[in-house]
Amino acid sequence: MANRKAISLLALAALVAVASGCGSSSQQRTSELRPPAPALISAALTEDGILLSPTRIGGGPVTLAVTNESGSRHRVTFSSASEPGSGTADSVGDQSASLPPGINALLRADLEPGSAWSVSVEDGSLEPQTLYVGPERPSSQNDLMLP
Numbered sequence: 001m002a003n004r005k006a007i008s009l010l011a012l013a014a015l016v017a018v019a020s021g022c023g024s025s026s027q028q029r030t031s032e033l034r035p036p037a038p039a040l041i042s043a044a045l046t047e048d049g050i051l052l053s054p055t056r057i058g059g060g061p062v063t064l065a066v067t068n069e070s071g072s073r074h075r076v077t078f079s080s081a082s083e084p085g086s087g088t089a090d091s092v093g094d095q096s097a098s099l100p101p102g103i104n105a106l107l108r109a110d111l112e113p114g115s116a117w118s119v120s121v122e123d124g125s126l127e128p129q130t131l132y133v134g135p136e137r138p139s140s141q142n143d144l145m146l147p
Contacts, residue, residue, distance in 0.1 A: 036060030036137035038108075043119050045070050045099065045126060052119055052129040058137035059113035063106055066119075068099035075099070075122035078107040080115060081130060096122075 038061040044051040045068045064078050079094040095107035111117060111133045120128035 033139040034141045035110075035139065037140040037143055038063050039137065040065060041131065043067070043076070043129070045074050045076065045121065047071065050119055050121070050126050050129045052131060055130070056132045056134060057111070058134050059111050059115075060137045061108070061110050063108050064095075064119070066097065066099065066105045066107065068101055068103055070126075071101055073098065073100045074126070076105070076107075077118075077120050077122065078109060079118050079120070080109075081118040 036058070039057055041057065041062050041064045042053050043064055043066045045066065047070050066076050066078075068074055068076075075096060075098045077094060077096040079096075095109060097105035097107060099105055109117065111131075113133055113136045115133045117131040117133065118128045119131065120126070
């Protein structure tokens with residue numbers, strides 16, 4: 001009986017020793033900061049042109065809310081401009097939508113600090129507008145209830 005207790009205690013001690021080693025690692029964990037919270041930019045397509053607000057923003061994720069307030073269909077493009085205001089775009093990160101009159105669309109992009117983005121229409125009937133990107137916005141690490 002005493003031998004059985006000794007074996008049980010020895011087995012329990014071995015189990016505790018093995019279990020305490022599980023899950024540990026020699027690498028120290030570092031916590032990465034969350035990206036900035038997505039910012040909202042608005043663009044309205046009107047008979048007079050494209051109205052963009054704001055025209056300057058910090059780097060990070062953005063959502064461009066586009067409204068077609070004109071009387072005709074437009075294909076709007078939100079693209080990285082190779083030269084600010086040029087309207088020419090890289091293929092990386094381009095977003096576009098075809099908007100009939102009175103319809104809205106949401107276009108999303110992750111803006112790099114120091115870049116410029118163009119909001120334009122495919123047929124060139126409205127003058128492109130440029131969004132200038134400044135330094136990255138602060139992390140949303142301590143913002144609660146964000147997705």
